[in-house]
Amino acid sequence: MKCKGLFTLLPLSLAWAQAPQPAAPPAPPAAIAAPVAPLSPDTVVATSAGEKITAGEVRKILEILPAPMKQNYARDPKSFLNQWMLLRKLVREAEAQKLEQKSPYKEGVELSRMQVLSQAAVDDYQSRVNVSKEEVAKYYEEKKDGHLQAALKIIYVPFTPKPEPGTKQRTEKEALARAEEVVKKARAAGADFGALVTEYSEDPISKEKGGDFGPVKRGDSLPEAVKQAVFQLKKDEISDPVRQPNGYYVFRMVNLNPPSLEELSDTLYRELKNERVRQWMDANMKSVELKIDRPDFFQQGAAQ
Numbered sequence: 619m620k621c622k623g624l625f626t627l628l629p630l631s632l633a634w635a636q637a638p639q640p641a642a643p644p645a646p647p648a649a650i651a652a653p654v655a656p657l658s659p660d661t662v663v664a665t666s667a668g669e670k671i672t673a674g675e676v677r678k679i680l681e682i683l684p685a686p687m688k689q690n691y692a693r694d695p696k697s698f699l700n701q702w703m704l705l706r707k708l709v710r711e712a713e714a715q716k717l718e719q720k721s722p723y724k725e726g727v728e729l730s731r732m733q734v735l736s737q738a739a740v741d742d743y744q745s746r747v748n749v750s751k752e753e754v755a756k757y758y759e760e761k762k763d764g765h766l767q768a769a770l771k772i773i774y775v776p777f778t779p780k781p782e783p784g785t786k787q788r789t790e791k792e793a794l795a796r797a798e799e800v801v802k803k804a805r806a807a808g809a810d811f812g813a814l815v816t817e818y819s820e821d822p823i824s825k826e827k828g829g830d831f832g833p834v835k836r837g838d839s840l841p842e843a844v845k846q847a848v849f850q851l852k853k854d855e856i857s858d859p860v861r862q863p864n865g866y867y868v869f870r871m872v873n874l875n876p877p878s879l880e881e882l883s884d885t886l887y888r889e890l891k892n893e894r895v896r897q898w899m900d901a902n903m904k905s906v907e908l909k910i911d912r913p914d915f916f917q918q919g920a921a922q
Contacts, residue, residue, distance in 0.1 A: 770828035
């Protein structure tokens with residue numbers, strides 16, 4: 619029961635450290651806030667059970683904390699560090715009893731060590747991946763079509779899935795007929811799409827801008843039907859009506875261009891680095907690929 623209590627306390631302590639705490643009451647306003655000079659790393663900033671805590675130690679603690687825990691520290695540094703010192707005390711007691719050498723704690727420590735060091739290996743490799751400007755430029759030429767930006771004009775013709783009897787609500791069939799009428803007029807020689815927007819479109823936001831919509835990219839969160847319709851259009855072409863749950867869209871392609879290399883360089887640099895890391899991870903995974911010698915061992919219940 620004592621061991622169980624210890625395992626309960628540790629997660630609770632960590633959970634407390636991560637959980638949002640009530641904001642501290644605001645300090646009374648000062649006449650003039652004097653700037654605080656940075657403290658040297660060896661400056662003692664707190665004391666716990668006779669143990670001095672320096673500014674440098676606190677900064678090192680903050681370096682390893684995830685963002686939510688840093689926020690909790692910022693809200694209430696004293697309470698956070700109290701919990702930290704409690705965890706440190708319990709670790710020392712566990713070490714004094716050499717619990718890290720006893721099962722099941724030994725295996726738990728080893729698992730945590732594996733997780734930390736494996737992530738460290740990935741982070742270290744990623745930090746050493748170099749991507750040159752020439753590689754980014756080449757990658758841009760290879761991938762720029764995937765970053766195409768479409769500047770569009772739209773006409774939106776809504777419908778009501780289940781119109782109320784006796785109302786002027788438009789049925790889906792009526793909306794489709796109206797959208798097809800728009801397409802026919804928009805594709806006619808000399809058609810003024812802006813005038814058609816004014817006459818037919820019922821999307822207030824784009825209508826106020828003459829139907830302007832976008833720019834949109836292939837990677838944007840758009841319905842697949844819209845992407846397929848839009849990115850097959852050439853400049854000034856008009857799409858067929860594109861059905862969506864509550865209406866039909868008609869698109870006119872104003873322009874379809876990739877962003878410049880300068881605009882995409884940071885994005886492509888990150889993509890290239892991530893791709894190199896993925897390739898490295900794939901090679902590592904392949905190098906440890908398993909061959910099962912005794913399938914019967916892995917049958918349900920056999921490994922118990």
